[in-house]
Structure formats: C-alpha cells, structure tokens
Amino acid sequence: MEAFGDNFGPGPCAVCTTRNKRCSRNCEFAAYFPSELQDEFESASELFGTQNIIRMMRRARVGQRSMLALCILMEGVAWIHDPxxxxxxxxxxxxxxxxxxxxxxxxxxxxxxxxx
Ligand SMILES: [Zn+2]
The missing domain is CATH 1.20.5 (Single alpha-helices involved in coiled-coils or other helix-helix interfaces)
Structure with a gap:
C-alpha cells in the first residue's frame, strides 16, 4: 500500500502544523498526514496524543506506515462520531x-x- 504519494498538499503536514514545527520538503510524516487531513489528524491526536502517534510511526516498519497512518486517522474520526x-x-x-x-x-x- 502506498502513502498518499508525492503530490500531497502545498501546506505543512498535519503533524508539523500540530507541533508548530517547520515542515521540510523531506518531512518523514508529510506522505502519511498531508495538510488536507489536518482535521482527521487533530481528532487522532486528541485520542492518542501527538507524541504517541510520532512514536508509533517511527517504530513501524516503512512498509506498514501507510496502513498505520490510515488506522490512526480512522480511529480518530470514529471517536468523533461515536465518543x-x-x-x-x-x-x-x-x-x-x-x-x-x-x-x-x-x-x-x-x-x-x-x-x-
Ligand atoms: Zn511535516
């Protein structure tokens, strides 16, 4: 499974935005949490905590990161709809x-x- 690809949004990724960090061109999270998914990431961040999401993403193997990112985002959205x-x-x-x-x-x- 591929990440969101190289053509993700022009803005900083959701992780860097949440952390108030400058998002570089080769940011390790930009492919998984593009700026278009900021709302979904914030929901997930409220649930898991940004540092825990970063820790989980770094511990996951590269081939599993896309699926992990999707699961994290979906779980965050699920908790909004059903608290x-x-x-x-x-x-x-x-x-x-x-x-x-x-x-x-x-x-x-x-x-x-x-x-x-
Ligand atoms: Zn970033």
Missing amino acids: VQGGFGMMRRLLWEIKLREAYLCELKAIIKSEK
Whole structure:
C-alpha cells in the first residue's frame, strides 16, 4: 500500500502544523498526514496524543506506515462520531448493516425461487 504519494498538499503536514514545527520538503510524516487531513489528524491526536502517534510511526516498519497512518486517522474520526464506543461502535454498526443486507438478500432469493 502506498502513502498518499508525492503530490500531497502545498501546506505543512498535519503533524508539523500540530507541533508548530517547520515542515521540510523531506518531512518523514508529510506522505502519511498531508495538510488536507489536518482535521482527521487533530481528532487522532486528541485520542492518542501527538507524541504517541510520532512514536508509533517511527517504530513501524516503512512498509506498514501507510496502513498505520490510515488506522490512526480512522480511529480518530470514529471517536468523533461515536465518543462512547469509537471504532468498536463503527464496526458493530457495519456488522449489523451486513446482517441486515444478508437477510434482505435471502428474502429476495426466496421470492425469486418461489416465482420460478
Ligand atoms: Zn511535516
């Protein structure tokens, strides 16, 4: 999986903005937390803490950093939408939706079968 690529936004990355640091052209976080994802990063930062995010990103292998960054951002957003259950609540809702769709699909298959 690729990071957000080289064509990320012109502004400083979300990590440098949050830390009030100057974002250099070869900033280690710019590919993973571009300026367009500032709001998402701030949510994640409230949840995990900026220093912990930096620590996690530095400890992860290079090939795993994109997935880690996405997970960090998604978890931050999940806690905004569901401050009680966070990502777990999001997962429960999605599982419920899958079950609902499966039940509907079964119903449709039964109707189709009865009309043959
Ligand atoms: Zn930066």
